[in-house]
Amino acid sequence: MFRRIGSSLGLAGSLAGCASVSPAPTVNPVACATAPAAVERTTGLVVEYLGADPSDPELCLSRRGGKPFPAWFGVWATEWWGARDARIALRTVLYGPPGTVARFDTNGGPGLHWHETLINEGVEDIPLLGRRYRTQRIAHEREGFDGNTYHSVVTQWREIESGMVVYQNYRHISGRPELVQWDPARIVEPRPR
Numbered sequence: 001m002f003r004r005i006g007s008s009l010g011l012a013g014s015l016a017g018c019a020s021v022s023p024a025p026t027v028n029p030v031a032c033a034t035a036p037a038a039v040e041r042t043t044g045l046v047v048e049y050l051g052a053d054p055s056d057p058e059l060c061l062s063r064r065g066g067k068p069f070p071a072w073f074g075v076w077a078t079e080w081w082g083a084r085d086a087r088i089a090l091r092t093v094l095y096g097p098p099g100t101v102a103r104f105d106t107n108g109g110p111g112l113h114w115h116e117t118l119i120n121e122g123v124e125d126i127p128l129l130g131r132r133y134r135t136q137r138i139a140h141e142r143e144g145f146d147g148n149t150y151h152s153v154v155t156q157w158r159e160i161e162s163g164m165v166v167y168q169n170y171r172h173i174s175g176r177p178e179l180v181q182w183d184p185a186r187i188v189e190p191r192p193r
Contacts, residue, residue: 027123029094029136030163032060032074037164037190041182049074049164049190058087060163074163075138075156082106082116089118093138094158098122113148117141126157126167128184133159133166150175162190 033049040046045065053059053070060074071077073094076086082104089102100120107113121137135157144150151173156165166187172178 029160031058033163034190038188039184040186042185043182081108093118093120111147113146115143
């Protein structure tokens with residue numbers, strides 16, 4: 001079940017030396033990153049952005065490490081548990097004003113239950129690789145229940161104009177597995193429109 005709640009829980013990732021998040025008015029971010037573009041992570045993984053699926057503008061096509069990765073708004077893979085609810089929640093949060101919160105639960109079987117909370121944390125200009133990026137900061141808190149002890153907060157900075165995730169912060173709180181933290185090593189800008 002999907003629930004929309006209008007106030008922020010105050011979850012935050014941090015980026016040292018950045019300007020604070022501005023309480024800017026609602027922005028109109030790109031649903032899918034424009035092609036061709038790429039972000040090479042410090043882990044060595046390259047995310048290639050291929051644009052939107054021609055049949056659905058919210059279904060973003062990309063390759064991660066050379067493997068296809070179709071995902072709603074480029075964030076939630078269509079094959080992951082809760083994909084239908086995630087699509088609705090992401091749409092609500094991306095296009096809502098700062099502070100917009102959306103919640104739903106995912107169920108992957110015994111011991112694999114999570115409360116999912118997505119939050120629009122506002123607009124932020126962040127310095128990366130010698131350039132400033134105007135981004136929309138989206139936090140995703142995942143907290144296990146029914147015997148699942150996993151708890152984390154992943155914050156992504158999506159460039160508003162291109163739709164690329166240019167930076168991500170991962171805060172592990174408890175349980176397994178721990179995700180790999182990354183910084184951008186190289187950003188390949190999409191061609192001008």
